[in-house]
Amino acid sequence: MAGKPKLHYTKGRGKMESIRWLLAAAGVEFEEEFIETKEDLEKLRNDGFLLFQQVPMVEIDGMRMVQTRAIQSYIAAKYNLYGKDLKERAWIDMYVEGTTDLMGMIKHLPFEPPDTKEKNLALIIERATTRYFPVYEKALKDHGQDYLVGNKFSWADIHLLEAILTTEECKPDVLSAFPLLQAFKERISNIPTIKKFLQPGSQRKPPTDEKSVAAVRKIFSI
């Protein structure tokens, strides 16, 4: 199975969005096959294409990869976005796990009932500004470099930018107390591959709306 990676998911962000970001940032063109109905998902399952019956699934280098982290780790390593040694990889992993936890909270929000949504939104902002963003602000401050790890662009930078933009969609001024993250955001957004991904017409997906939520509920029976 040579050629471009092929992504199988719904047309929304969900768990596939971080993978789209990573491929795009690495300058890798990819194809997408969208799951639009329950039947589409069942077919993938019945054909034995989904190791644990779940998506995301990415066809890449002769493999049908599943599990979001496994897929991202593979892409990061393949395209030299995973540090130069075990210790740099450890730092990248720690940073990515943090932004994963933050974005996980945000991803869940559209699926919550109205009465808990407001409370959880407040928790997201609290976590972002007191638990997560301070860590990355400090990392950048301590070494004074452009990138989070090893003075080199890595998966951690891409993931942090995605987390920043996603959190800003919840609260536009959330970076107000983080000058270095503001500069980071500008800098990383201007990297050519990322700049391209941030433009209209790219494969970046819009924020999840009610229509997407309904579609997801139907396809996955949740």
Added chain:
Amino acid sequence: MSGKPRLTYLNGRGRMEPIRWLLAAAGVEFEEVYLETKEQYDKLIKDGFLLFQQVPLVEIDGMKMVQTRAILSYIAGKYNLYGKDLKERALIDMYVEGIADLMQMILMFPFSPPDAKEKNIDSIKERATNRYFPVFEKVLKQHGQDFLVGNKFSWADVQLMEAILAVEEKVPAVLAGFPQLQVFKTKMSNMPTIKKFLQPGSPRKPPPDAHYVETVLKVFKK
């Protein structure tokens, strides 16, 4: 910080147990610090030891590592339990991520309300027997080797062994339909480092009880 890795967590399985398993399987001796009070935990946070204010914390090779997956990946990489190349690593990652999803159900189980417990055991049994164990049964059957990936002992084997034993504690006959996994379990049990870990007096922690749940709620109370 030379010497043995030092683990900081509660005196129970939780999110630290897979790390104990992996270090033990790799033949690495380690020390443990147990959190028993909120004050101890607050002090760790105040002293800046916890990158995202969370445990597990593993002090290893001069780093204060947090985030379970980052820690496990580092240990696996360091002790040659992560395959020989990127593709083997991809398989190991996919397998451990699937197993982690199953283990998450077991992790959350003690914290579910009493009236939901029976339903949750049924869910664990269903997922183990229909989604996860069949995958590994098939993998072992297809290549006929002793280990899941690359004919060599890896993190994936350790994780699967831990999961089998954990599910069996809830569903004793769960391996009834999985002859390959039964053989796998016996083989793993007899590997010297694992055999040692399975003996009384090892760092392996017992199943969570009411006291453990109480301690968790107390230490992590907001």
